[in-house]
Amino acid sequence: MELLECTLTIDDLDSFVTDLGEIGDDHDVTIQAFDARYVADRTHLERAVEFADRAIERDENVARDRAVEILLYAAGRRQIDRALEMGVGEGENRAVVLVDSEDGDRDAERNALETVSELDAVREQTSTLESVDEERLCTFFDITDAEREATDATLGDLVGERVALLEVEK
Template identity: 70%
Template sequence: MELLECTLSIDDLDSFVAELGAIGETHGTTLQAFDARYVAGPHHLKRAVELADRSIARGENVARDRAVEFLLYAAGRRQIDRALEMGVDRGENRAVVLADGGAEAAALEDVRELAAFAGTASTLEALDEDVLQEFFEIPDRERAATDASLGALVRERVALLEVEK
């Protein structure tokens, strides 16, 4: 798994998603773009990929598309429409593009060539704890009751998706 932290300026979301799909097919890679505000670091996405792949291997996946299954696990939700909030949208996006399998580095180089690519940026350095707590429904009282990091609590939500199936 490789990540590209960047800024995206997306005019047509459907076209952008289609371009990611075409790049993925060319390089034998699964690509998924995330709104960086909802990502609690690289370990969050790594865990989501592991669990999504396990779900696919067991035939328990919800989505037909591996990239969408990544999104479901990263969001900790089984409903695709709710998980889509974690994806990128039209306009300016602080983003993380995940590449897994195949020629990951080459695929991410091709992402850099897309018209929507506005440049690299450190999008995972400073987490917006309020956004993460709200999106993953982590109340202040839960954070006060543990010495676990916010990232660990988010990864717990991702893992709980397996239990809640």
């Protein structure tokens, strides 16, 4: 899995998603763009990929598209419309673009990532996972103050738990 942390300026979301799909097809990889404000850390996305692949392997996936299945797990939700809040939108976005090859082809991932980075929508490559919006993450993933006070787990750990719970709650 490769990640591109960047600022995106998206004029036409449908066109941007089409571009990502075409790049993914050209390089035989899955590409999904996330609003970085909803991503706890790299591990959050690694777990989402792991659980999405497991669901697909077991024929328990909700979405037909692997990128959407990854989005569902990252969001900790089974409803696609609710998970889409975690995706990017039109306008300026602090983003994380995930590129993953099902068969572990790192060259394909890097080549696809380079192609994504050349899209007009990519304004600048910049760290977007360095600082997290704790309030937004807690609200989106329904993590209460009481839950945070009851454990010494990091916020990333608690978000990771939500990703794992989606597997259990099927």
